[in-house]
Amino acid sequence: MQAATILRRYSIQIGVTCILLALLALFMVLSPKTFLASRIYISFLSTIPFTTLLAVGLTFCIVSGEMDISFPAVMALSGLIFAMVFKATGSPLLGLIACLATGMVAGLGNGVLVVGFGVPSIIATIGTQFLWRGLAVVLADGLARNIVDVRDTWIHSVFVGRLWDVIPAQAIWCLLLCVAAWLILNRHVYGDSLLFIGDNIRTARMTGVSVSRERILLFAGMGLISAFVSFLICLEMANWWPTMGEGYMLLVFASVFIGGTSVFGGKGTIYGTAIGSIIIGIIEAGVISSGLSGFWTRLVYGMIIVISVSIYALTLKTRRE
Structure with missing residues (x-):
């Protein structure tokens, strides 16, 4: 009886883990030289954390019933500010502070549009997607910024260096932030408030949840993560470069929904999102190393998303019945 309860409670997490293991097993059979060697997994640890962090931030938005599709543009604008401040001052720390402040202000702008003016979040962030991207391109005159000198600074070693000359530091930062996100969503009153808002915003207001404040903080947090x-x-x-952030939209949304977060809000899991981002991260390498053309990648993305979402929908339907 207890095992059945655990299986029912964690069915989404178990399901997405099984999908990941099945994919890894398949790729190991189809391309053993690649997927039975350690080199490919070191590469994954360098790239997947970027998608994972964005997907974790978006999970908070979606569980609260909101949507933010402006994050690629916020990435472009914030990254430009970092590059400009670093080149002007030579200080990567000042660049980091300016970068984070820019992301938070952009996120607050999204929040004010949604909460203050009542614009639906998907519409508001479509507009700000063009606004922040356009501002970045104008400030940069459409030109890339070379910051190769940053590789000689301590901050490069701390955030993207190699631990023991093997493990990329961004993987460690990603792990720590994922644990923090899990604690906030599942063990903190702010996480409870977001889930409550996503499940029934009217009831959340009636029970004393500061809905406006929590929603504005939500968008500010997404801007900060971006x-x-x-x-x-x-x-x-x-x-x-001016196109920074482009290409992450599909990957991030796919990671969130493969991970079992409900598009209707009120339900989501940080663990599922993290595993979903790993699934998305290994697909392209697996497809290409298996001998297929890279054009198959999007088809495989679509198949996995449709299958996983269908399984989750059937699971929820069974629970209700």
Whole structure:
């Protein structure tokens, strides 16, 4: 009886873990030279954390019934500010502070539009997606910024260096922030408030939840995470470019929904999102190393998303019955 209760309670987490293990097993069979060697997994630890952190931030938005599709543009603007401040002052720490502040202000702008003016979040963030991206391109004159000197600074070693000359530091930061996000969502009153708002915003107001404040903080937090990821990417690549952030939209949303977060709000799991981002992160390498063209990648993305979402929908339907 207890085992059945555990299985029912953690069915989403178990399901997404099984999908990951099945994919890894499949790729190991199809491409043993790649997936039975350690090199590919070190590469994953360098790249997947960027998607994971963005997906974790978006999970908070979606469980509260909101949507933020402006984060790629916030990444571009915040990353530019980091590059500009670093080149002007030579201080990566000042650049980091300016970068995070920019992301938070951009997120607050999104929150004010949604909460203060009552614009639906998907509409508001479509507008700010163009606004923040356009501002970044105008400030940069459409030109990339080379910041190769950042590789000689201590902050590069701390955030994207190699621990024991093997493990990328961004993987450690990602793990720590995922644990913090899990604690906030599952063990803190703020997380309870967000889940309550996503489940029934009217009831949340009636029970005394400060809905407006929590929602504004939500968008500010997403802006902050987007800025931090852009900072990590700038450090990793030692460069900023006007299209920074483009290409993450599909990956991040796929990670969230494969991880079992409900598109209707009120339900989500940080663990599921993290595993979902790993699934998304290994697909392209698995497809190509298996001998298929890279054009198959999106088809495989779509198949996995449709299958996983269908399984979760059937699971919820069974629970209700």
